[in-house]
Amino acid sequence: xxxxxxxxxxxxxxxxxxxxxxxxxxxxxxxxxxxxxxxxxxxxxxxxxxxxxxxxxxxxxxxxxxxxxxxxxxxxxxxxxxxxxxxxxxxxxxxxxxxxxxxxxxxxxxxxxxxxxxxxxxxxxxxxxxxxxxxxxxxxxxxxxxxxxxxxxxxxxxxxxxxxxxxxxxxxxxxxxxxxxxxxxxxxxxxxxxxxxxxxxxxxxxxxxxxxxxxxxxxxxxxxxxxxxxxxxxxxxxxxxxxxxxxxxxxxxxxxxxxxxxxxxxxxxxxxxxxxxxxxxxxxxxxxxxxxxxxxxxxxxxxxxxxxxxxxxxxxxxxxxxxxxxxxxxxxxxxxxxxxxxxxxx
Amino acid sequence: xxxxxxxxxxxxxxxxxxxxxxxxxxxxxxxxxxxxxxxxxxxxxxxxxxxxxxxxxxxxxxxxxxxxxxxxxxxxxxxxxxxxxxxxxxxxxxxxxxxxxxxxxxxxxxxxxxxxxxxxxxxxxxxxxxxxxxxxxxxxxxxxxxxxxxxxxxxxxxxxxxxxxxxxxxxxxxxxxxxxxxxxxxxxxxxxxxxxxxxxxxxxxxxxxxxxxxxxxxxxxxxxxxxxxxxxxxxxxxxxxxxxxxxxxxxxxxxxxxxxxxxxxxxxxxxxxxxxxxxxx
Amino acid sequence: xxxxxxxxxxxxxxxxxxxxxxxxxxxxxxxxxxxxxxxxxxxxxxxxxxxxxxxxxxxxxxxxxxxxxxxxxxxxxxxxxxxxxxxxxxxxxxxxxxxxxxxxxxxxxxxxxxxxxxxxxxxxxxxxxxxxxxxxxxxxxxxxxxxxxxxxxxxxxxxxxxxxxxxxxxxxxxxxxxxxxxxxxxxxxxxxxxxxxxxxxxxxxxxxxxxxxxxxxxxxxxxxxxxxxxxxxxxxxxxxxxxxxxxxxxxxxxxxxxxxxxxxxxxxxxxxxxxxxxxxx
Numbered sequence: 045x046x047x048x049x050x051x052x053x054x055x056x057x058x059x060x061x062x063x064x065x066x067x068x069x070x071x072x073x074x075x076x077x078x079x080x081x082x083x084x085x086x087x088x089x090x091x092x093x094x095x096x097x098x099x100x101x102x103x104x105x106x107x108x109x110x111x112x113x114x115x116x117x118x119x120x121x122x123x124x125x126x127x128x129x130x131x132x133x134x135x136x137x138x139x140x141x142x143x144x145x146x147x148x149x150x151x152x153x154x155x156x157x158x159x160x161x162x163x164x165x166x167x168x169x170x171x172x173x174x175x176x177x178x179x180x181x182x183x184x185x186x187x188x189x190x191x192x193x194x195x196x197x198x199x200x201x202x203x204x205x206x207x208x209x210x211x212x213x214x215x216x217x218x219x220x221x222x223x224x225x226x227x228x229x230x231x232x233x234x235x236x237x238x239x240x241x242x243x244x245x246x247x248x249x250x251x252x253x254x255x256x257x258x259x260x261x262x263x264x265x266x267x268x269x270x271x272x273x274x275x276x277x278x279x280x281x282x283x284x285x286x287x288x289x290x291x292x293x294x295x296x297x298x299x300x301x302x303x304x305x306x307x308x309x310x311x312x313x314x315x316x317x318x319x320x321x322x323x324x325x326x327x328x329x330x331x332x333x334x335x336x337x338x339x340x341x342x343x344x345x346x347x348x349x350x351x352x353x354x355x356x357x358x359x360x361x362x363x364x365x366x367x368x369x370x371x372x373x374x375x376x377x378x379x380x381x382x383x384x385x386x387x388x389x390x
Numbered sequence: 391x392x393x394x395x396x397x398x399x400x401x402x403x404x405x406x407x408x409x410x411x412x413x414x415x416x417x418x419x420x421x422x423x424x425x426x427x428x429x430x431x432x433x434x435x436x437x438x439x440x441x442x443x444x445x446x447x448x449x450x451x452x453x454x455x456x457x458x459x460x461x462x463x464x465x466x467x468x469x470x471x472x473x474x475x476x477x478x479x480x481x482x483x484x485x486x487x488x489x490x491x492x493x494x495x496x497x498x499x500x501x502x503x504x505x506x507x508x509x510x511x512x513x514x515x516x517x518x519x520x521x522x523x524x525x526x527x528x529x530x531x532x533x534x535x536x537x538x539x540x541x542x543x544x545x546x547x548x549x550x551x552x553x554x555x556x557x558x559x560x561x562x563x564x565x566x567x568x569x570x571x572x573x574x575x576x577x578x579x580x581x582x583x584x585x586x587x588x589x590x591x592x593x594x595x596x597x598x599x600x601x602x603x604x605x606x607x608x609x610x611x612x613x614x615x616x617x618x619x620x621x622x623x624x625x626x627x628x629x630x631x632x633x634x635x636x637x638x639x640x641x642x643x644x645x646x647x648x649x650x651x652x653x654x655x656x657x658x659x660x661x662x663x664x665x666x667x668x669x670x671x
Numbered sequence: 672x673x674x675x676x677x678x679x680x681x682x683x684x685x686x687x688x689x690x691x692x693x694x695x696x697x698x699x700x701x702x703x704x705x706x707x708x709x710x711x712x713x714x715x716x717x718x719x720x721x722x723x724x725x726x727x728x729x730x731x732x733x734x735x736x737x738x739x740x741x742x743x744x745x746x747x748x749x750x751x752x753x754x755x756x757x758x759x760x761x762x763x764x765x766x767x768x769x770x771x772x773x774x775x776x777x778x779x780x781x782x783x784x785x786x787x788x789x790x791x792x793x794x795x796x797x798x799x800x801x802x803x804x805x806x807x808x809x810x811x812x813x814x815x816x817x818x819x820x821x822x823x824x825x826x827x828x829x830x831x832x833x834x835x836x837x838x839x840x841x842x843x844x845x846x847x848x849x850x851x852x853x854x855x856x857x858x859x860x861x862x863x864x865x866x867x868x869x870x871x872x873x874x875x876x877x878x879x880x881x882x883x884x885x886x887x888x889x890x891x892x893x894x895x896x897x898x899x900x901x902x903x904x905x906x907x908x909x910x911x912x913x914x915x916x917x918x919x920x921x922x923x924x925x926x927x928x929x930x931x932x933x934x935x936x937x938x939x940x941x942x943x944x945x946x947x948x949x950x951x952x
Contacts, residue, residue: 096852098393116855129853133871142867146858194857393780396861400776401788403769404836408791411807411829416798418806472697485940486702489709492932494890496906500925501712507918511711514727525726547708559944600796608799611892611910615921618914625801625893632805632897645802656797 046107046120046197046230047072048093053102055088062088064254065102070247075224075231079241080251081277086234087202089251093232094200095119107197117146122191123200127207128183130175136162136186137171143194161189164223181212188220192227199224201233205240217243238278242266250274269380272314272387281319281344281355286329287384288315296381299329299350303374306381306390313390314382319344320357321378328373331356333366347372419649422642434639438631438647441640447622448647454538454623455606455655458545462602463595465546466553471583473554474561484558491551498548499615503529506540506616529616537617544612549605553598560594561587596663603655607648624648709929716926720919742923751908752927754820755889758904761824762831762888763881769828770835771877775865777836778843779851795833803829804894811898818900826894831884838883842876843869879942886935890928 048070055063063085070076078086091097093104095116104112111119122143131139137158144154162168165185175183184204191199204220205213221244224231235241241248242262249259250273258270269275275283288305289312291297296305298315305313320342322328331347331354338344338360345356345364356372364370381390423434438444469487476483490498505511506528513525528536564587572582588595610625619626624644631641711730715723719735722728742748773792777785803826808817816822846869854864895907903911909924916924936943 094852094856096855115860116852117858117860121856123853123856125849125853127847127849129847129849131850131853131868133868142854143857146863190853190857200856394782397776397780397782398784400772404773404832405788405791407769407828407832408795411825412795412798412800412803413791415803415806415810418809419802422806468697469701472694472701475694476698481940483698483702484944485937486705488940488943489705489933489936491943492886492890492936493929494892494906494932496892496910497890497925497928497932500909500921501708501929504711504715504922504925505708509724509726509728509918511714511728511730514730517727547704551705555943562944604797604799608801608893610801611906614910614913625799628802628805629893629896632808638805638809641805645799645805648799648802652799653797 047105048198048230048232049103049105050089050093051103051105053089053092053099053104055085055092055097055100062254063092063099066256068249068256068259070230070232073228073230075221075233075244075246077241077245077248078232078234078251079236079238079248079278081236084251085254086236086251090200090202090232090234093198094121094123119198120196121198121200122194122196124187124191124202124204126203128180128187128204130178130183130186130190132175134174135171136167136173136175136178139175139186140171140190140193142190147194157193157195158189161193164192165189165219180208181216184208184216188223192223195227196229198230198232199227201231203235204233206235206237213240220244238280242278250277252277267378268389269316270389272316272382272389275316275318275380275382279318281357283316283318283380284354284356285382286315286349286352286354288313288381301329303379304376305379308381308383308390310383312384314384316380316382317374317378319355321375322356322358322372323375324356324358324362324370325373326371328371329354331370331372333364333368333370336364336366345370416649419642419645422639423646426639434637434643435646437637438640438643443622443627447624447627450538450621451607451609451624452651454541454545454609455603458542458549458606459599459602461542461546462550462553463599465550466557466598469550469554470557470561471587473558488551488555490548491555493548494611495545495548495609496611496615498544499612502540502544502547502612503615531618531620534617534620537621540616541609541613541621544616545606545609548612549602553602556594556598556601557591560591564590592663592665596659599663600656600659603659604652607652607655709933712922712925712929715919715922718919720917723919723922724917738919738923739926742920742927745920747903747908748905748924751903751905754899754902755904755906757820758824758827758895759885759888761820762827763884765824765828766831766835766884767839767877767881770832770880771839773836774839774841775843777840779848792833792836795829800830801826801891801893804897808898818898818902820902823895823898823902823904824888826898827888827891828884830891831887834887835880835884838880839873839877842873842880845876846872876942879939882935882939886932889931889935 050066050068053063053066054061066089078089080086088097092099095111095114099112102112103110106119106121131142134142140158140161141154144157158171159168162171165188167182167185167189170178170182178186187204205216208216217240233244245262247259248262248265249256250265251257252273258265258274265274266278269278269283272285276285286298288296288298291302294304294307295302296313296315303315329349331349333345333347335346336343337346340360342357343360343362345358347354347356347370358364382388383390424430424432426433473480473484473487503510508525508527512528516522517525527533529540568586568590569582572586577585608625609623610629613621613623613626624647628641628644628648631637631644714730714732716738717732717734717736719733719737720741722733722735723738773788777789807822807826811817811822816825850868851864854868855861859867890906892906892910895904896910899907905924905928909921909928913921
């Protein structure tokens with residue numbers, strides 16, 4: 045059992061607040077992804093859990109044990125680093141065996157575990173090599189094998205795939221998912237890549253400016269962003285936003301069109317819709333097409349609505365040229381509304 | 391150990407060492423130079439300044455630095471440029487060029503003594519070629535300018551290496567793209583050197599010039615080896631007062647002079663070769 | 672167009688090969704400039720005392736070991752050699768032992784006072800350090816360190832320490848902190864991570880900077896001459912006996928000074944440039 049509980053953890057460097065009172069619970073065997081742009085505090089949070097950074101305040105619990113006063117080696121964690129951190133003066137075998145030797149395990153046990161994890165990561169033929177003789181992808185495999193060999197309760201991963209090229213990243217992503225699911229460890233995985241986050245996570249914690257904005261299942265984060273930030277950060281292209289004015293009768297005025305909206309006390313809201321959730325038809329929001337990008341599966345339109353950009357994903361056989369004016373009708377069940385001041389969902 | 395305390399523990403030995411054996415002794419020197427039995431006094435400074443050798447020593451030291459340092463800079467720049475253009479054998483040539491770096495000025499003085507002394511190799515060559523009939527006494531006391539020239543040559547020979555090493559490593563830090571970009575914009579080799587290498591090399595030039603100028607002010611063994619006491623320099627006089635004349639106060643006053651011109655030179659280079667913030671590579 | 676090319680091409684080739692010739696000639700001249708004086712010193716060292724003071728010289732060694740034998744049997748020489756090695760080894764141990772922890776602290780921690788310490792280290796460059804010998808002579812007499820190898824090693828450590836700090840700082844900075852952190856997460860405490868991961872990786876560099884410290888001490892003349900009387904180091908011995916010693920003694924002594932320096936520079940040649948590249952910052 046290795047449930048991770050983070051209670052009111054804050055961290056500041058000098059006058060800069062990297063983390064504002066974070067509360068987060070990660071269930072046993074859960075795959076949690078911390079997602080956010082660089083500088084949002086996700087790596088700091090991971091390093092606090094690892095014990096590489098001391099929180100300014102708050103508590104960290106792993107498996108029912110309070111660990112925030114403990115050094116990394118006493119926390120029952122293993123970590124995979126962004127630059128792999130494969131020790132250059134040791135062979136692959138010795139790298140994987142490093143932690144096991146520190147634990148003073150018997151020789152046969154060390155050999156058994158190294159061999160098993162090496163086979164798991166498909167690097168059994170590289171055990172005698174040094175880091176300098178490995179490719180980036182192979183180093184990555186060694187780093188993961190080294191963490192798995194510890195058979196830890198928790199594996200922490202700090203952007204492990206960000207230094208690989210696109211194709212390799214795809215391959216490793218699928219492999220990591222399989223291996224980690226089989227190992228039944230609790231995993232915390234830091235990334236800025238939303239596709240990686242969506243594909244790997246049981247739950248995603250979207251972070252912004254030192255806070256967790258939303259922690260939910262990937263589909264939930266995508267469909268029902270808890271805040272304007274989440275909608276604009278996740279999804280490629282991101283969500284469209286248009287200012288809306290109260291029009292009475294539960295209707296809201298959006299770019300000259302009256303749409304059904306929520307009961308809200310405010311006079312102004314923000315209307316939001318994902319680019320793929322509009323249909324081209326006779327009715328809807330008037331949009332002037334500026335750029336047409338055929339992408340094969342579909343066509344991406346960049347339009348202008350009331351002087352602002354509005355993106356729409358349409359079927360690829362739709363004949364449209366820049367300058368055309370289209371009517372884009374939002375799918376009613378996919379429309380979301382945000383409070384323009386707090387930025388939170390209504 | 392707590393990570394907040396650890397760095398101080400690690401720095402403690404070095405800090406204590408420098409405070410006791412660097413800061414404190416320099417305060418001592420100042421005290422020795424400016425105090426006598428009745429407290430503050432300029433008497434030692436006056437003794438020093440009124441001695442007939444002081445002006446000569448100061449003059450020769452400054453002149454030596456003024457002649458040697460530019461020669462070393464030019465020579466080192468040429469060597470560094472040549473090395474940077476080498477395609478093969480680069481490391482062997484670099485090793486040969488940097489050999490004198492490991493030699494003391496005493497060794498360099500002895501080496502050039504073998505060449506310049508009366509039965510030395512230069513006289514052997516000149517006589518052998520029939521240019522002169524009898525060997526010349528180059529390093530005699532009546533030839534102070536020849537001794538000066540010999541010291542300049544010996545110093546240029548020995549200490550150019552360190553300047554070159556500093557410049558080569560500085561050049562290594564300049565990205566190749568800048569040269570390629572300049573070439574695309576039509577800059578020839580000379581323009582590239584003047585417009586790109588030199589400005590971007592300022593930090594290295596600064597280090598090299600400070601180091602070399604200060605060491606030129608401290609020139610000592612090479613001068614005694616080649617010229618005995620014929621060519622007075624500040625460091626030599628300091629040594630004389632400390633030992634032959636047994637007056638530590640005046641020796642310290644000399645030390646203060648060397649310190650003063652060293653600091654002045656350092657400040658000058660820091661100002662003259664400053665790099666604006668944000669303009670660094 | 673085609674005719675223009677055919678007229679132009681051979682001319683261009685000529686210019687290029689002429690430039691190539693000049694370039695190679697420059698390298699050869701510079702190599703001779705560096706190597707010839709050292710060669711001539713060894714010619715003298717490997718000739719009999721009569722040949723050394725004889726005239727004219729052939730420029731070829733006779734491989735007569737008379738001078739060397741005379742040098743080695745001269746009173747005090749062997750002791751001076753021994754002292755030189757002892758002082759240099761002490762300097763090496765002291766400067767690395769004190770400097771490396773400081774270099775590590777600078778590379779791994781951010782803490783209040785870091786900049787002040789850096790300033791202290793950099794400041795040593797603006798001071799003529801051999802002058803420290805003057806006040807320290809007094810301090811050493813009081814503490815019984817006068818005329819000892821340890822006392823001199825302390826002064827030499829002041830010279831070598833700034834280099835040791837800056838070089839080890841750059842060495843440690845070259846080891847990604849991630850490697851240490853990885854070791855911590857794999858069950859090491861700070862010291863174990865340092866010993867098992869950092870130390871094996873920086874060892875060659877540390878050895879190079881130790882050799883550098885050794886060379887600094889080996890070559891230092893002024894402080895050695897001021898601080899030692901009975902226990903002279905080789906440079907101090909040679910400088911003290913310059914007036915009285917015969918030529919062949921000087922040259923054999925010079926050769927004894929030069930040989931280790933040549934070996935040291937060869938040993939650390941790979942690190943020379945990395946050291947100075949970083950020491951600039």
